[in-house]
Amino acid sequence: MEAHDGLSAKIVEESGFNGIWASGLSMSAAMGVRDNNEASWTQVLEVLEFMSDATDIPILVDGDTGYGNFNNMRRVVRKLCQRGIAGICIEDKLFPKTNSFIGENQPLADMDEFCGKIKAGKDSQTDPDFSIVARVEAFISGWGLEETLRRAHAYREAGADAVLIHSKIRSADEIMAFMEAWNNAGPVVIVPTTYYATPTEEFRRAGVSAVIWANHNLRASIRAMREVSRQLQRDESLVDVEKFVVSVRDVFELAGNDELAEAERRYLPTTLSGPRAVILAASRGIELGTLTENRPKCMIDVRGQPLLQRLVATFNEGGIRDIVVVRGYRKKMVNLPSIKTVDNDIHATTGEAATLACANEHLQAECIVSYGDILFRLHILDQLLAAKGDIVLAVDALWQERGNDNGRARDLIACSSPFRSGYHDNGPVSMVGIGPTLPEDSADGEWIGLMKLSADGAEAVRAELTSMSEDGSLGSASLTALMDRLRLRGQTIGVVYITGRWMDVDEVADLAEAQKFL
Ligand code: SPV
Ligand code: MG
Secondary structure (H helix, E strand, O other): OEEOOHHHHHHHHHOOOOOEEEOHHHHHHHHOOOOOOOOOHHHHHHHHHHHHHHOOOOEEEEOOOOOOOHHHHHHHHHHHHHOOOOEEEEEOEOOOOOOOOOOOOOOEOOHHHHHHHHHHHHHHOOOOOOEEEEEEOOOOOOOOHHHHHHHHHHHHHHOOOEEEEOOOOOOOHHHHHHHHHHOOOOOEEEOOOOOOOOOHHHHHHOOOOEEOOOOHHHHHHHHHHHHHHHHHHHHOOOOOOHHHOOOHHHHHHHHOHHHHHHHHHHHOOHHHHOOEEEEEEOOOOHHHHHHHOOOOHHHOEEOOEEHHHHHHHHHHHOOOOEEEEEEEOEHHHOOOOOOEEEEOOOHHHOOHHHHHHHOHHHOOOOEEEEEOOEEEOHHHHHHHHHOOOOEEEEEEOOHHHOOOOOOOOOOEEEEOOOOOOOOOOOOOOEEEEEOOOOOHHHOOEEEEEEEEEOHHHHHHHHHHHHHHHHHOOOOOOOHHHHHHHHHHOOOOOEEEEEOOOEEEOOOHHHHHHHHHHO
């Protein structure tokens, strides 16, 4: 079956054919030139290389006249063997050739000269299985059966693995006459482009070894491309075009994109793709009353945009594009275009740790875990991303300055050393206690709901979530409980002190604060 580039070669292979005809007419036409050796043989070789790379079935190349004399033929054959091409067909005409369907009485090559070319080709092949098919153009040039037979026998004797007998009449009479007189003297290939009405079975019975459907992928694609181009030009709309074209997904599949994605996972350093953010946004936010009747807290409007969109924008500004949101309550409302989502469908009866566990497979490389109801200045994210350590929390040292008239729950945290304002860095600080039972007077700060995990940190978190699931504590656990378990296991939980410039939205009054914050 004909193919003329890597894509059409793949389609021939996927259709189940066991061989490809790299048609000179089709390759030329696909390059926008005529079938008159207008494309150089090395340009053809480049196309063949793509076809060979794209497929595993044998490719028989239409080598025209061999691109010159015996010497050119030798070099072509060596190059084809290097590229894993299975064989070449050369025709006994003169360079530059003309397509067999154009004009009459095309001059033929001298028979002995052509035999020398066949011999030179056979002597040059570096792959023992490489085949040379000698194409006899005597019928095409009006010479008749006798000359066709004379040449076919001579070419076979010169070493051709098969002969191709070409005919351009509308019946198979010339071919059938040849087959009878040839008497199985060697493999015969035919090209029934003009005499296509003859059933293939008749060719089989006559002893034909191979039939070439020589140009039908090219002609099919010309019609398809023409129709779609004309329709689009006319309609200026894709509405009636979509159903006639394959999906982009199909194109990716043909190109083998799955293999590339798999290889990227194997070979690319994960940090190259940048950190990911996992945002926990499964809860309703019942304290917000009717505001969260139809949407979760993260989708509440704050100055014209959902809270979550503000949060995503901050992550984007900080260079994080890969954002996974764990949804739960009224999950369909969480539909921003640039996010991936996973769902905690039992959010009503579970807590933050269970919500995080829903994103387990996304906790792979470096990532940020964030509550879905917070707003913070970009520099806080930058500080956290720059911090060393496998698990690092952003902790507000000025927590006492934050109003707490309504006695909201806070994630208070005790640290290895208190915040020191002033000229010097704080040095490495780690968490020594966290959670609701921590007395206020031993707290050094408030965790703002933002945490960085390295690849190792992410693995530790995944392992802890698994063990919590196994011992039955996952369902009701908070993230602070998860942190404390990790600490008790000996995991260092680092702390980056920040000084305000963040807020969370817990109740209606916070919305006014959020407006100001923005
Ligand atoms: C080709 O496909 O380029 C051929 C066959 O050589 S034909 O066009 O029939 O000559
Ligand atoms: Mg050709």
